[in-house]
Amino acid sequence: DTAVSQTPKYLVTQMGNDKSIKCEQNLGHDTMYWYKQDSKKFLKIMFSYNNKELIINETVPNRFSPKSPDKAHLNLHINSLELGDSAVYFCASSQTGLTDTQYFGPGTRLTVL
């Protein structure tokens, strides 16, 4: 059984388009995250939700909008895509707070042309 799943795995799109990445966890965790990993493998948190409430919103352009319809899902919508948005986006979840292990999804490789 997949603990944290993301769709799609690959996403290739043109500049200016709007796209969404979906994330689901079946671990019963309360907290979910979105991370961005750039071409140099640098990993940075973007958002964190706890029980559908936004906890962390790093300095991310407001073109990025997370949505949590329930605590098992955290989707990421990106408007007006730019070349610099090309990266691998990882969803993760943890039971509650920072002492708990974060479980990562397989990643979504976004390429903006």
Add this chain to the structure above:
Amino acid sequence: AQSVTQLDSQVPVFEEAPVELRCNYSSSVSVYLFWYVQYPNQGLQLLLKYLSGSTLVKGINGFEAEFNKSQTSFHLRKPSVHISDTAEYFCAVSEAAGNKLTFGGGTRVLVKP
């Protein structure tokens, strides 16, 4: 603000040889420390974590790390590596009263036969 430095971006090592990956952090308060591994084209997986107590932490796959508060370090070691240990390794820190993980830049371990 917390930060993490992984001093080596790449570490080549022969199979069955020992390996040490260095991690130094910067924080003025109590911290939690983590090592994650990322195998090619996969998400991150927790190797081990230090929350409190014994400074020597044992993790999965034969890895261990030692927390050294005076040197603000959390180096990862394995006495004998396998080809399957080829991966990217990330050190991460969170402040005990904070709300997010900060990752280092990663160390790529390449195990040669």
